Amino acid sequence: MMRRIISILVENEPGALSRVIGLFSQRGYNIETLNVAPTEDPSLSRLTLTTEGDDKTMEQITKQLNKLVDVVKLVDLTEGAHIERDLLLIKVRASGSQRDEIKRTTDIFRGQIVDVGPNTYTIQLTGTGEKLDSFVAAMGEADILEVVRSGIAGISRGEKVLKL
Amino acid sequence: MELLSGGEMIARALEDEGVEFIFGYPGGAVLHIYDALFKTNKVPHVLVRHEQAATHAADGYARATGKPGVVLVTSGPGATNAITGIATAYMDSIPMVVLSGQVATHLIGEDAFQETDMVGISRPIVKHSFMVRHAEDIPEIIKKAFHIATTGRPGPVVIDIPKDCTRPDEKFEYHYPESVKLRSYAPAQRGHTGQIRKAAKMLLGAKRPIIYSGGGVILGEASDLLTQLARKLKYPVTNTLMGLGAYPATDPQFLGMLGMHGFYEANMAMHHSDVILAVGARFDDRVTNTVGKFCPGAKIIHIDIDPTSISKTVSSDIPIVGPVRSVLEDLLEIIDGLQEKTPELPDSGALGRWWQQIEEWRGKHGLWTGRRYGESDRIMPQQVIESLYRATNGDAYVTSDVGQHQMFAAQYYKFDQPRRWINSGGLGTMGFGLPAAMGVQLAFPDMNVACVTGEGSIQMNIQELSTCTQYKTPIKIINLRNNYLGMVKQWQDMHYEGRHAMSTYEDSLPDFVKLVESYGHVGIQVTRLDELDARMDEAFAMKDKLVFLDIFIDPMEHVYPMHIAPNGAMKDMWLSKNERT
Numbered sequence: 175m176m177r178r179i180i181s182i183l184v185e186n187e188p189g190a191l192s193r194v195i196g197l198f199s200q201r202g203y204n205i206e207t208l209n210v211a212p213t214e215d216p217s218l219s220r221l222t223l224t225t226e227g228d229d230k231t232m233e234q235i236t237k238q239l240n241k242l243v244d245v246v247k248l249v250d251l252t253e254g255a256h257i258e259r260d261l262l263l264i265k266v267r268a269s270g271s272q273r274d275e276i277k278r279t280t281d282i283f284r285g286q287i288v289d290v291g292p293n294t295y296t297i298q299l300t301g302t303g304e305k306l307d308s309f310v311a312a313m314g315e316a317d318i319l320e321v322v323r324s325g326i327a328g329i330s331r332g333e334k335v336l337k338l
Numbered sequence: 339m340e341l342l343s344g345g346e347m348i349a350r351a352l353e354d355e356g357v358e359f360i361f362g363y364p365g366g367a368v369l370h371i372y373d374a375l376f377k378t379n380k381v382p383h384v385l386v387r388h389e390q391a392a393t394h395a396a397d398g399y400a401r402a403t404g405k406p407g408v409v410l411v412t413s414g415p416g417a418t419n420a421i422t423g424i425a426t427a428y429m430d431s432i433p434m435v436v437l438s439g440q441v442a443t444h445l446i447g448e449d450a451f452q453e454t455d456m457v458g459i460s461r462p463i464v465k466h467s468f469m470v471r472h473a474e475d476i477p478e479i480i481k482k483a484f485h486i487a488t489t490g491r492p493g494p495v496v497i498d499i500p501k502d503c504t505r506p507d508e509k510f511e512y513h514y515p516e517s518v519k520l521r522s523y524a525p526a527q528r529g530h531t532g533q534i535r536k537a538a539k540m541l542l543g544a545k546r547p548i549i550y551s552g553g554g555v556i557l558g559e560a561s562d563l564l565t566q567l568a569r570k571l572k573y574p575v576t577n578t579l580m581g582l583g584a585y586p587a588t589d590p591q592f593l594g595m596l597g598m599h600g601f602y603e604a605n606m607a608m609h610h611s612d613v614i615l616a617v618g619a620r621f622d623d624r625v626t627n628t629v630g631k632f633c634p635g636a637k638i639i640h641i642d643i644d645p646t647s648i649s650k651t652v653s654s655d656i657p658i659v660g661p662v663r664s665v666l667e668d669l670l671e672i673i674d675g676l677q678e679k680t681p682e683l684p685d686s687g688a689l690g691r692w693w694q695q696i697e698e699w700r701g702k703h704g705l706w707t708g709r710r711y712g713e714s715d716r717i718m719p720q721q722v723i724e725s726l727y728r729a730t731n732g733d734a735y736v737t738s739d740v741g742q743h744q745m746f747a748a749q750y751y752k753f754d755q756p757r758r759w760i761n762s763g764g765l766g767t768m769g770f771g772l773p774a775a776m777g778v779q780l781a782f783p784d785m786n787v788a789c790v791t792g793e794g795s796i797q798m799n800i801q802e803l804s805t806c807t808q809y810k811t812p813i814k815i816i817n818l819r820n821n822y823l824g825m826v827k828q829w830q831d832m833h834y835e836g837r838h839a840m841s842t843y844e845d846s847l848p849d850f851v852k853l854v855e856s857y858g859h860v861g862i863q864v865t866r867l868d869e870l871d872a873r874m875d876e877a878f879a880m881k882d883k884l885v886f887l888d889i890f891i892d893p894m895e896h897v898y899p900m901h902i903a904p905n906g907a908m909k910d911m912w913l914s915k916n917e918r919t
Contacts, residue, residue, distance in 0.1 A: 246522040
């Protein structure tokens with residue numbers, strides 16, 4: 175089993191997203207993270223999802239996705255060198271001596287405190303899923319109030335592009 | 339350019355698409371469309387009695403003719419009733435376009451009267467679907483729907499049409515596109531030559547080859563090429579349930595159907611083969627038995643138009659993605675070339691030994707060479723199918739429902755031509771047979787159309803007897819009556835120590851003869867073996883009448899062979915109640 179990042183260009187049509195998501199539940203595949211947003215071409219959305227599976231399952235997943243009429247093109251980013259980023263926003267209880275400690279940890283991870291309340295900090299951090307996991311773990315001592323992540327977005331390194 | 343309303347554009351587009359029949363049922367959301375159809379009066383509409391039957395009738399029409407079936411239903415319950423038929427078509431890759439009405443755009447999402455999310459509810463069982471948002475898009479959407487439904491691996495396409503998009507007072511310029519292009523949809527046009535060359539070499543080098551062909555050969559209109567290839571190489575052929583008729587059943591090279599209720603010789607030959615040429619077949623679980631034990635010594639060449647069919651369950655050694663017809667053309671040509679250079683291939687000695695082995699299997703437990711059912715004065719279901727075969731000269735369109743009768747029909751009616759055997763193989767939909775037969779009979783009014791069924795299945799869409807009266811479809815219904823849900827009973831006999839949980843209703847069946855007579859049809863009860871042939875002939879002599887033959891068969895009979903499951907291989911079969919491999 176290996177974690178894979180699949181990036182998909184889909185028609186920017188109503189229902190296109192539900193076809194992709196539905197395929198995963200219908201055929202018993204997992205989605206760990208999911209990220210969807212418009213692209214520079216208004217007729218296309220880019221959807222990035224991470225899933226786990228052996229080679230045979232992955233082959234089926236990519237073939238089944240390609241078969242959807244709304245799927246224009248896709249790439250398994252994990253097949254080559256790539257950059258992946260997840261965005262984390264985390265709100266923690268921060269008062270008294272905790273505030274310094276949390277600030278230090280945030281600096282170590284190169285995160286930013288984006289909102290400050292009398293008793294809370296909201297921290298923003300980007301990086302690989304692994305890095306965000308480590309940060310959340312490092313916050314373990316603090317009182318975590320809320321965690322939100324964007325899901326992985328990714329792009330190939332070098333000349334390789336996912337484009338029509 | 340003509341100005342037409344949304345409703346009129348639908349009627350006109352279906353006409354321009356060359357649609358011969360619309361199978362449907364009116365209702366609030368589609369009234370504008372029905373009014374347009376009524377006024378133009380160009381495409382005949384068949385009014386069914388339940389929307390499920392509309393989809394099965396369109397499906398039967400499509401399977402028999404190769405043209406897409408067209409369905410028109412209203413929103414809400416009309417749409418949901420159509421779902422079973424759409425799923426049936428999807429599982430067997432049948433081209434179909436389903437137009438469903440939808441509540442007016444401004445009401446969508448408000449739980450309006452007869453509103454249901456048809457695009458959502460049908461999503462997992464359609465090849466694609468469209469929701470009309472602007473009436474002016476209707477012609478292009480209809481063209482796209484027919485294009486998607488009929489090309490590549492065929493399948494059903496739903497077009498959901500809000501009522502306001504069909505209103506008569508808003509007119510648009512009508513233009514029906516000659517063709518459409520979809521940037522994200524491009525089914526393979528040719529197989530990869532390198533792969534086909536490898537396949538040709540592997541095939542010619544085989545010592546124990548077998549050709550395993552499925553419904554794709556029929557859908558891809560490639561029966562003639564498959565037959566040519568098999569005869570040229572003198573290789574044995576087995577067909578799946580969906581592929582029956584793709585290779586002539588009366589040909590000596592035909593080993594019969596394979597799979598769960600496949601022929602002994604077909605399953606044995608598959609298991610012991612060294613090269614399998616799979617054409618338009620998908621290694622369904624009803625074929626393979628336990629995947630891990632599937633044909634251990636075989637290399638697999640797999641030709642299919644749909645890449646997802648390849649290596650989905652059983653991994654293939656030489657996958658070829660492409661239309662079966664063009665791939666088989668290329669394969670034949672390459673084999674010709676190779677044989678010129680190496681005329682000693684295939685190895686005739688090895689092939690001779692292989693045939694000797696197959697004949698031995700065939701002689702030992704062959705379904706057609708030895709009687710697989712006992713001798714009694716009761717009518718055996720197999721004898722009914724043999725009688726049907728005789729009475730129709732093997733030339734009828736045979737539809738079936740699902741269960742024991744379906745397997746008996748598949749085993750004992752020797753289909754020599756494609757598109758004659760019409761059954762729900764993938765989804766296994768009881769209630770399919772009668773409406774499917776209506777679709778077939780409407781397409782071929784002068785042909786014999788038989789619906790082989792059981793008293794369980796026929797009651798799932800029996801209301802269509804009324805449609806048959808209205809459209810004068812002289813179907814012959816062959817009811818294998820055992821007063822049990824026969825296949826359920828068989829499994830209960832074999833796996834549940836004979837506890838027949840909810841599988842009988844003997845005391846509550848209708849008098850089928852009187853029932854069909856009340857619709858204006860003919861009913862004949864057959865209880866004795868010595869009258870079977872005469873009654874069968876009598877039924878088929880009534881050319882313009884629907885005849886319901888209510889044939890009382892031995893209720894204890896099981897379908898054999900039957901794969902031993904779980905954990906069995908292709909070769910592991912029950913051959914009778916107390917005899918196994």
